[in-house]
Amino acid sequence: MKQNQFSFEIDTKIPDALGRAGIIHTPHGDIKTPTFTVVGTYGDVRFLSTDKFHEIGIQAMISNGFHLSKISDKVETSGGLYTYSGYNCPTITDSGGFQIMSFGSGLGKVVSMNKRDIAREQFKTENKKRLARVTDEGVYFKMNENDTEKLITPEYSIQFQHKIGADIMMAFDELTSIGDNKEYNEKALERTHKWAIRCLDEHQKLTNENPDKPYQALYGVLQGAHYQDLREETSHILGAMDFDGYGLGGAFEKEQLPNILFWCNSILPESKPRHLLGLSKPDDIFAGVENGCDTFDCVAPTREARHGKIYTLDGDINIRNARFRDDHSPLFDECECPTCKSGYSRSDIRKLLKNENELKSPEQILKDKQLALELITAHNVYFIVKLTEKIREAIINGNFFNFRDKWLKRYY
Template sequence: MRDGKGVPEARIRENGGQFQARTGTITTPHGQIQTPAFIPVATQAAMKAVLPESMAAEGAQAMLANAYHLFLEPGDDVLDEAGGLSTFMNWPGPTFTDSGGFQVMSLGSGLGKVIDMSTGASPLGDSQMAPGQKRMARVDDDGVWFRSYLNGDLHRFTPEVSMRVQHNIGADIMFAFDELTTLHNTRAYQEVALERTRKWALRCVSEHHRLTQERAHKPYQALFGVIQGAQYEDLRRQACRDLSGMGFDGFGIGGALEKSQLGTIVRWCTEELPENTPKHLLGISEPDDIFTAIDNGVDTFDCVSPTRVARSSAVYSPTGRFNLTNIRFKRDFTPISDTCPCYTCTHYTRAYLRHLFKSKERNAATLASIHNERFVLDLVAGARAAIDDGTYFEYRDEFLGSYYGTTQPNI
């Protein structure tokens, strides 16, 4: 599924023996993905405020949708009848779906939409809820009971149900159903959850094979296993060894990771996993995290952050992130970035975008989102080219030095 070669030994030595960045190609029924690649998120078969055509024009290669949300609305059977996710959302390129594991964690702990990247001053532990939240999911060895956030209806997800739902949705790449833990959980619970995830992975593979044969008239859908284990090296490496022999087409590296440990944890995984399989890091998009992931052998990654922050007027620039609603932009008739070729920067000024946000016009989110997605897509495309031409270290250091080296935007 993945073609490409690793970085020459000379470049690995340049980075103290830890450099694992590589380029390659993932081939799917809906086209190829040149890696490393950022995969924009279309949670409900739609990017918030942005048309698929706009994302294609800005260079997106693939999109990721959420199996949990599509199961609830409109229903995975509707997508199957429509011809699959790509047809349903009018996106001609490759697609991914996650398994619903993240939603299980967030509903079960009340931690919300963002993975908690630290234990915090007062860790919740294994059974406590986040303050002011109500538990809407419960995990057992067979699967998960959860209540819909839409109407409170009770539903059951098992590995077999997750596979059926994702096959119906029809994405090119799916993820096995896993139990996502957080850094609030104890070591003892991490061990229990990891063994549960291992058993679920076996069930996912079995059901995936059954459904693939049953749906032989449909294009083949690849299945990625998900590596958990939190911040524990032995658990991460064991998870990789356990899942490596199950016949997965690729792997997702999941779970809450302390930011300072991101590269180390990813490297544990990429050292253990089969070299010729794609590796996807779930849920990161800050520039330093992206380079850390690439440095350590990640091929693809996704995150909702570019569009989420855009809806609150935060935009990326080569010298850092800033908010367009700041008064200093009221008469600033320059683009967000004069080096950005996106639709927004080639047609609109900071002053106009500020006006849209202050006037609460909906196209404010659209235009800011287009820019932010293009910024991340171009960042990764630049890294991909730099790996191939031998200038990756210079590209990375110059980009990060500019982005984090000043607290003021280029105004």
């Protein structure tokens, strides 16, 4: 590894817990942790301009490696994801495993579910024809039943992620669904460990072949569902490998999250950063931080914005509801985001989003809706980013647990 291009330092630890405040140093900037990394699927965040991106205080973006692989040559020619995105911040890509396996089994990197959803997904898994066919070589998959099979190998995943040029990449792993039993998870985990070695070998090869490129960190990805022995086994095995950090994924019941993270992070090397894949609900972030996670990502803040959901310290609201028709207060009185400081009220944004004025032209309706989605997206992302900033402050100031309890009591 080149010196001073990727490293992690711990500033302050939470007493009697695994959590910490730290700094991830990357070739394209530092990431102060804990923090939320916004999802920019194709290298940009929908309805979030470059100016708003930086005004909100976003430190890093995670993008979809599978989708970007189709234009990896273009991204590489532009100077890598850092410049291609236009956000000029540290970047992360996933391995493509989430999309490939979701075609076949329906679930992705981290799925935190209630018991009713679990039962439904178990039924679906047992009764659907999988479109992903896993072999030791890699994953053969189809977009649909009439499509031809495509093969993704660990080597190919690392190759296209190297081309994309993100500061942090994820190793190729076999995902399991909430409906897969322990025997299947055991086989998948064994295969994932073999693929991890192949990912590391390909990563080292490409790094040596491109000595002038900024170093790209490679994270190993931990699976194992809700099984303690499998989680501990993979933590020992992957923890002993030469990864730069770790991504924690899997499908499990929501209440199991703190236990799973504790099992893994109490074994993984303390000196390396850990990323919790696919979760951003406040209680999940607090549980993640307490149990040793440093960075988080999820599509929820932007996706829910597109459905009119607004985050506030007193719980979420839906701006589409009729009770906000004549509400001239900001989205949230105590918020300092660009939207709440802009002068737009709840009523204003609802009108833009609902477009109940029949005299508007289709062009104006589309323009108004886009403006509303830009305003809500900026607010929601700011809310989660600011939460992680305050958690970091609380860790450094030694009052994490007091801050957690007060914050969650008010929100929920």
